[in-house]
Amino acid sequence: MGAPKQKWTAEEEAALKAGVLKHGTGKWRTILMDPEFSAVLRLRSNVDLKDKWRNINVTAIWGSRKKAKIALKRRPLTPKREENAKALSTVVQTNEEVVDAKPLAFASGTPGNGGPKDLLARLYTSDICTSCFAELGCIF
């Protein structure tokens, strides 16, 4: 049809990550509207952002969505939402560009440690975990 399939460039992916850092997950339209990212992401829709973010996260953890599904089928424990689940993100934040930053890495340790606060505060809340947790069926 019209779109021959648009592979995500490294620049676009970086902009997406930076956008999530700034606005949080689930704010795809907001990220898209942000003049800081709208230039780079101008060819993408809010749904594209959401889908890409899903791919990035799921890939980082399970290798792929399919593997995630398989992994989930193997343990249909589906516990109630545990509040001691936290997400950590090893972010390499240069001046104004998120360079890499593996999206998520898990740690069940004490949540109230003294890390970099302001910028990452959002990440420590359930905010950034939402999409991931939802995708994973909240097994953490």
Added chain:
Amino acid sequence: MGAPKQKWTAEEEAALKAGVLKHGTGKWRTILMDPEFSAVLRLRSNVDLKDKWRNINVTAIWGSRKKAKIALKRRPLTPKREENAKALSTVVQTNEEVVDAKPLAFASGTPGNGGPKDLLARLYTSDICTSCFAELGCIF
């Protein structure tokens, strides 16, 4: 962002339909307050009811809200409300539970036929059609 998404159960949907039969559309808060349904729908808000009812109706006619929009764009005739348009509902009313009842089916035949009156009377008024007609931009 606590709720990972609450899919409607068949029981909830039945309760909603029964609620609309009893109180009419647009009376979401009333339906919620009705002790006959409050138990089943206790996790839902009045807005949830409204949205679900919209989905049920639009889906029954167009397949989805998007398709409805597309269909409407194709014929932007938008006539004024025609009064010979009526809605029929094949309701299977057991003693106190609406079992299925496809939400709407259209017939442009003579409106003043002798059908089941009391319970369905409300359905023949613009009442139950309101959400549907509104959604459709009153093309009927």
Added chain:
DNA sequence: CTGTAGGGTTAGGGTTAC
């Protein structure tokens, strides 16, 4: 303030194209 209507957005399952 409370409730509804209606447009807009997101979450998540599914599909396609590579």
Added chain:
DNA sequence: TGTAACCCTAACCCTACA
């Protein structure tokens, strides 16, 4: 075959208005 990219839509959000 596997998976990134894309589609579909139920569920949810936001705002205007009464």
